[in-house]
Amino acid sequence: MTMRVLTGITTSGIPHLGNYVGAIRPALAASRVDGVDAFYFMADYHSLIKCDDPARVQHSRLAIAAAWLAAGLDPERVTLYRQSDIPEIPELTWLLTCVTAKGLLNRAHAYKAAVDANSEAGEDPDAGITAGLYMYPVLMAADILAFNAHKVPVGRDQVQHIEMARDIAQRFNHLYGREFFVLPEAAIEEQVATLPGLDGRKMSKSYDNTIPLFEGGPKALRKAILRIVTDSREPGEAKDAEGTALFTIFRAFADPDETGAFRSALHEGLGWGEAKQRLFERIDRELAPMRERYEHLMAHPHEVEAVLMAGAERARFIATPLLAELREAVGLGHGTVRPLPANDKDKRKKKAHKGPRLVSFRDGDGRFRFRLLSADGEELALSRGFDDPKASGQAIQTLLGGVDDLEIVLADGVLELRQQGQAVALSPPISVAGHEEATSRLRESLRELAAENDA
Numbered sequence: 001m002t003m004r005v006l007t008g009i010t011t012s013g014i015p016h017l018g019n020y021v022g023a024i025r026p027a028l029a030a031s032r033v034d035g036v037d038a039f040y041f042m043a044d045y046h047s048l049i050k051c052d053d054p055a056r057v058q059h060s061r062l063a064i065a066a067a068w069l070a071a072g073l074d075p076e077r078v079t080l081y082r083q084s085d086i087p088e089i090p091e092l093t094w095l096l097t098c099v100t101a102k103g104l105l106n107r108a109h110a111y112k113a114a115v116d117a118n119s120e121a122g123e124d125p126d127a128g129i130t131a132g133l134y135m136y137p138v139l140m141a142a143d144i145l146a147f148n149a150h151k152v153p154v155g156r157d158q159v160q161h162i163e164m165a166r167d168i169a170q171r172f173n174h175l176y177g178r179e180f181f182v183l184p185e186a187a188i189e190e191q192v193a194t195l196p197g198l199d200g201r202k203m204s205k206s207y208d209n210t211i212p213l214f215e216g217g218p219k220a221l222r223k224a225i226l227r228i229v230t231d232s233r234e235p236g237e238a239k240d241a242e243g244t245a246l247f248t249i250f251r252a253f254a255d256p257d258e259t260g261a262f263r264s265a266l267h268e269g270l271g272w273g274e275a276k277q278r279l280f281e282r283i284d285r286e287l288a289p290m291r292e293r294y295e296h297l298m299a300h301p302h303e304v305e306a307v308l309m310a311g312a313e314r315a316r317f318i319a320t321p322l323l324a325e326l327r328e329a330v331g332l333g334h335g336t337v338r339p340l341p342a343n344d345k346d347k348r349k350k351k352a353h354k355g356p357r358l359v360s361f362r363d364g365d366g367r368f369r370f371r372l373l374s375a376d377g378e379e380l381a382l383s384r385g386f387d388d389p390k391a392s393g394q395a396i397q398t399l400l401g402g403v404d405d406l407e408i409v410l411a412d413g414v415l416e417l418r419q420q421g422q423a424v425a426l427s428p429p430i431s432v433a434g435h436e437e438a439t440s441r442l443r444e445s446l447r448e449l450a451a452e453n454d455a
């Protein structure tokens, strides 16, 4: 079973060293672990909550995507996309909104902090607070649940949001009687350092103490490093490296040997000016090759666009059928395989719990397809596109009526389901070693569905 790891970055700024060390670098490492299916995205809908400057949002989306790619993200391996390219996310937001307790949202830290600040200032409690801020956790839950992510790497400040996503998912599952949603877990990387900024506090846009990652080139990097606050010890005086912002930042980029040498040099009296030069050189060594790529991408935004559009397509490949299922579950479906008996909720629950299922949906190109899912929701096959829902429904009936004559052949790394010589559906990519097992799973699942269909 693969593990889906998903995280988003709000597009309201330009990536800085703190983002790189705290989020980009660990997320890239996570994406390279075997068995991990990584989904990383630009949370641009979220950015509208804080930022009403279109130019800034636009630039930030590009800069963040370019930074990910420049830092080595492999778009073949990672699904990289923009939240706003996935219409299923706002759609799911509404379905979740309708099962979310208002009281839960009242307790969200960010909203509460805003209310408290108003009360302290003697203002109306909701002065200046948008419904967007209030709904922030639901939108974030939709980001996560639309892809059934297992693990969500986030900073400590976001843990409450993941807990809310779990709550909301649980409530939905309970109300509609099936495990539609995986309950996501926050992954907080304890070893990943929070990088201090110029003034020694956490590096953050809100403190205006950041060091830019790529923007402004080596010049801007050096200039910012020169502004790191140090004490007044002169060259020649012994300096205690531990706990200083300068040394902590150095350590985030250097290996233990280099770090040890730097610590000793400071102890032996290395001047702060010289130390800053060494810090600059060490960071620049890591960033220079990436910066070249970053600058190229910033100058060729259509290359980034192509990656993001492909990412959105891959992401929707997961979200579209899930939403079709959810619409169906809440009563907004268009009628699929077997109309279920009305007023028979208990029976529905039991049935839905176990076996494989077929889910019809309309894809991004407006064609009608169906998907065969195993009992635990794994995709077994995707049908070809049909012009209308009737044709798709007809194909399902033909498929289920002829499971015994169905040919399943391995072709180009996928299993092809053929009926009367015609390809009806394809499995996801499959290894040669696993194809026999996959073939029998497919056939078994279809047999089971055919039997239900006849019953």
Ligand code: TRP
Pocket (backbone or CB within 6 Å): 006, 007, 008, 009, 010, 043, 046, 139, 140, 143, 144, 152, 153, 154, 158
């Ligand atoms: N709220 C997150 C932050 O500010 C960004 C975000 C939006 C996110 N949607 C998400 C993170 C979904 C993880 C999963 O850092």
